[in-house]
Amino acid sequence: MAKKVLVVGGGPAGLAAARALGRLGVPTLLIEKEEKLGGRPILENYYTLIPRKLKPSQVLGPYIKEVEENPNIEVKLKTELEACEGEPGNFKVRLSNGETHEVASIIVATGFQHFDPRRKGELGYGIYPDVITNLELEQMFSKEGRLYRPSNGQLPKRVAFVFCVGSRDRQLGVTNVHCCRYGCALSGLQGSEIREHYPDVDVFCYYMDVRTYGTWEYPFYWAPQEKYGVRYVRGRIAEITYSPADGRLRVKHEDTIVQRPAEVPMDLVVLVLGMEPSEGTKKVAKILGLAQDPDSQFLIPSEESGSNIVSNKPGIFIAGACKGPIDIESSLSEGEAAAAEAAAFIGAKVSV
């Protein structure tokens, strides 16, 4: 039996899995299709991560460093999985660089992609420059270090966060009914950051429900309100238009608590994007024959196992956002759990 484990994907879950396997002394092959490790948070320059308000380099930097330095781990960048044959414990995988490897087990950590808000035409993304995504707001903070309206470079007076763009929405088809899980909390954090640095900027969050579950409730829902003065209005934004008269956007909604229709001026509108399975996740699911949710297309765990890491294929484990929206620290934990499962599966023993 080949004692090597293949980890597909170098984002938080894949990095955590590879690092844990390396620490256990298991020969590990990590493949990543992009040019560097770190996944979405690093590749797309996230600013501050929920829930511990650390920078991506603080959270993922140590993982990347150890994965790159550990002699048990071989990292192949710009490499994808192309084919897989053989049986559990003895897979023969072919990679996009032409190499073939024999591996005993596979950990899939192929992640998600952000929803493309152009699919919600009524929200005006791609039409009005001052309608941006929450990802673009992160990049505004992390790359440019200041808040501005893309149309004129000036500081906005009023900023709106539009929750659930590409989530909880059957108009887009059955694929986008799920909740994104991170959006409420990240918006609370981004809104607080804006209010902290620019106390004169009014921030409004338009929500249907605020799902800052567990211990996230205070830091990402209560504190934004009582410490930073972020305002929450209940109602989903129906439409975003632009008024040439004052050069500002208009957001249209019903305040469903006071039952009042409203159309209010905004200078900057931030769309809170949903999560979809990445192209890599869908591709790997086909190659490995992994079960997918018929609606969302995310990977689903084995029906026989109580563990959500165990896939429907023996010897193949699934971790992180390829299984549905998830936060980064849970992704890291799942990667580590998958590593433990894979190590047990190949019969690796810890030498004392």
Next chain:
Amino acid sequence: MDGHSYGYNIPISEKTKSVPWEEKVRVIEEVKSDFRFKEYIFGCLNCGVCTASCPSNRFFDYSPREIVQRFLEDDVEVLYDMMHEYIWACSQCFTCWIRCPFVNNPGGLVAIMREVAVRNAFEATKDLLKPYGRVLLKVMTTGNQLSADMLQPDFFPDWGPKMADNMENLRAKRMAIPFDVGKSVKTAWEVSLETAIEMYTIWRETGIFEMLEKLDPNLYNVIMDIVEENEERYQELYEEE
């Protein structure tokens, strides 16, 4: 009672206050037993997208979210009352339907409620439909809903002062249109006798004539005179052949 709740935030109008509870339940059950009902309502996030997108909501006391919520709450008193005025503010544009994240169809629910209101010949429905008598006459006899001779300045003051001039010499103006418009001022396009007879058959088979008889007996008589006259003409033509 019967698992139906009573409305409390909307005052029930005088029109329906004295209607017995059982009658209200019967009418709302008639709406809910329509075959389309289950395809028009699934659940509700109370997000307000329907109401925010609704053109009628801007000008009238009408909210598609309210319709959906009242059905989900099974609020018979309010729903029954809504059928007497509230639902007639809907313009049937169905923007609520194409925006709803649940793909509910509040406009479709209103369509069913209106049909039930007409079928049950509510007094309020009779009053509401009175101004549409001319359109109904045209539609039911010719299948055209508007024709040149219906454009009269008195009826369309909002079209401006020039409209009166446009009404003069209607026939000559109509004839001057350089493509075939049926050369008639009574219909917008030519309706063959066969087509009209087919349409009358549909009205008869689907109970539309009965509905009209209950709603407006005078209009019903006028329409039936024209229908019967056309049917006799058709019969004669058919026998000649």
